[in-house]
Amino acid sequence: MSFDHGNGKPERPRLIVGVTGASGAQLAIHLLTALRESRTVETHLVISKAAHRTLELETGLHSADLTALADVHHQRGDIAANIASGSYLTLGMVVVPCSMKTLAGIAHGYSDDLLTRAADVCLKERRRLVLVPRETPLSLVHLRNLTAVAEAGAVVLPPVPAFYQRPRSIDDLLAHWSGKILDQFGIQHRLFPRWTGPDPAHSFAEGSVR
Numbered sequence: 001m002s003f004d005h006g007n008g009k010p011e012r013p014r015l016i017v018g019v020t021g022a023s024g025a026q027l028a029i030h031l032l033t034a035l036r037e038s039r040t041v042e043t044h045l046v047i048s049k050a051a052h053r054t055l056e057l058e059t060g061l062h063s064a065d066l067t068a069l070a071d072v073h074h075q076r077g078d079i080a081a082n083i084a085s086g087s088y089l090t091l092g093m094v095v096v097p098c099s100m101k102t103l104a105g106i107a108h109g110y111s112d113d114l115l116t117r118a119a120d121v122c123l124k125e126r127r128r129l130v131l132v133p134r135e136t137p138l139s140l141v142h143l144r145n146l147t148a149v150a151e152a153g154a155v156v157l158p159p160v161p162a163f164y165q166r167p168r169s170i171d172d173l174l175a176h177w178s179g180k181i182l183d184q185f186g187i188q189h190r191l192f193p194r195w196t197g198p199d200p201a202h203s204f205a206e207g208s209v210r
């Protein structure tokens with residue numbers, strides 16, 4: 001994959017990765033690791049304040065471990081960063097995991113930091129914005145905000161297991177979710193086996209289930 005960003009040089013396309021303080025820091029680690037290994041895109045990382053805390057609580061890792069996986073790390077308060085402008089070309093943005101607070105900010109255009117501003121830019125420029133929300137159960141407020149972002153053009157991609165893949169480990173689940181995110185941006189990967197129909201060895205005759 002190469003891209004002309006307007007300077008006449010073919011470069012890797014850019015993908016913005018926002019990480020918030022919802023549970024699931026491992027989702028971001030897995031995705032950034034996969035992208036680093038594939039080298040298909042240039043990753044631009046923004047981490048919310050709460051995400052620093054959840055990363056430590058859930059994985060024992062520090063922000064530096066996360067930023068080391070990205071090509072570019074932007075400070076969340078740097079609203080003058082390149083990704084804050086629509087004139088800076090990107091493939092789009094994924095917010096993974098996406099907290100209900102950041103979801104609310106994006107749903108209502110309340111761009112009070114670089115993460116929410118970059119998401120707002122993707123919506124206004126009609127670029128791909130993928131949100132990976134993590135909360136359960138969902139309140140009516142959450143559901144309304146999810147509807148609002150979907151209506152504005154975002155893709156809502158909750159980290160829900162695909163049991164038909166028969167996952168055996170958390171790593172299997174993480175690989176599936178990272179792969180589903182990459183699919184949204186047309187980034188090729190081999191993170192999970194594609195479903196090609198049922199295995200005849202496991203199929204059963206109609207009427208055999210009582």
Ligand SMILES: Cc1cc2nc3c(=O)[nH]c(=O)nc-3n(C[C@H](O)[C@H](O)[C@H](O)COP(=O)(O)O)c2cc1C
Nearest residue numbers: 020021022023048050051054099100101102134135
């Ligand atoms: C361990 C831990 C887990 C959390 N899990 C969630 C979650 O799954 N979803 C959510 O919306 N908020 C969760 N929160 C709360 C958010 O971190 C909090 O609302 C924060 O203000 C979000 O800010 P941000 O969107 O700027 O990252 C969690 C907090 C902690 C400490």
